[in-house]
Amino acid sequence: MSYAETQEATKNLLLSHAGSRFPVPVVEIANKLGVTVVSDPNYPSDRSGHIHVDDAGNSTIVVNEKHSPERKRFTIAHEIAHSYFDGDYLKLHKVIDRNGNAADASYRERERRANDFAANLLMPEEQFIQQWIALGGLEKVTDYFFVSKEAAHYRAINLGLLSA
Numbered sequence: 327m328s329y330a331e332t333q334e335a336t337k338n339l340l341l342s343h344a345g346s347r348f349p350v351p352v353v354e355i356a357n358k359l360g361v362t363v364v365s366d367p368n369y370p371s372d373r374s375g376h377i378h379v380d381d382a383g384n385s386t387i388v389v390n391e392k393h394s395p396e397r398k399r400f401t402i403a404h405e406i407a408h409s410y411f412d413g414d415y416l417k418l419h420k421v422i423d424r425n426g427n428a429a430d431a432s433y434r435e436r437e438r439r440a441n442d443f444a445a446n447l448l449m450p451e452e453q454f455i456q457q458w459i460a461l462g463g464l465e466k467v468t469d470y471f472f473v474s475k476e477a478a479h480y481r482a483i484n485l486g487l488l489s490a
């Protein structure tokens with residue numbers, strides 16, 4: 327799936343589930359897709375989260391309780407992507423986390439797509455550029471979209487608003 331296709335899929339999901347409210351209500355979107363979101367206070371500190379499916383087919387996103395709200399929002403958006411795109415894989419393997427085999431091209435593709443999707447979902451291109459101009463740069467768009475500074479910075483570079 328190309329970047330443009332991921333972007334289109336994200337846009338459709340946003341429109342059907344969240345309208346144009348910002349910050350994007352990621353937990354609400356997950357719930358509307360039938361996915362439960364829980365926060366785990368005992369999660370390994372070096373990991374951000376995962377999604378799993380139980381035998382009855384119920385999906386749960388687990389996020390690291392200790393991470394910042396901004397980071398948790400990105401993790402939830404990332405895991406929504408797995409729920410949305412990787413249903414067949416999830417049905418078979420029951421879980422997707424980031425401890426996959428980096429040498430596995432399909433693993434890298436799933437992770438890349440989930441990260442693209444998360445950035446698109448939280449910071450849609452059109453609105454990001456609009457707000458970047460209207461609000462005047464990184465600090466304020468970070469608040470507006472309720473994302474980490476790193477995520478907004480990376481997005482701004484991707485959209486050609488900042489140079490790398």
Ligand SMILES: [Zn+2]
Pocket residue numbers: 404408422423424436437440
């Ligand atoms: Zn992932």
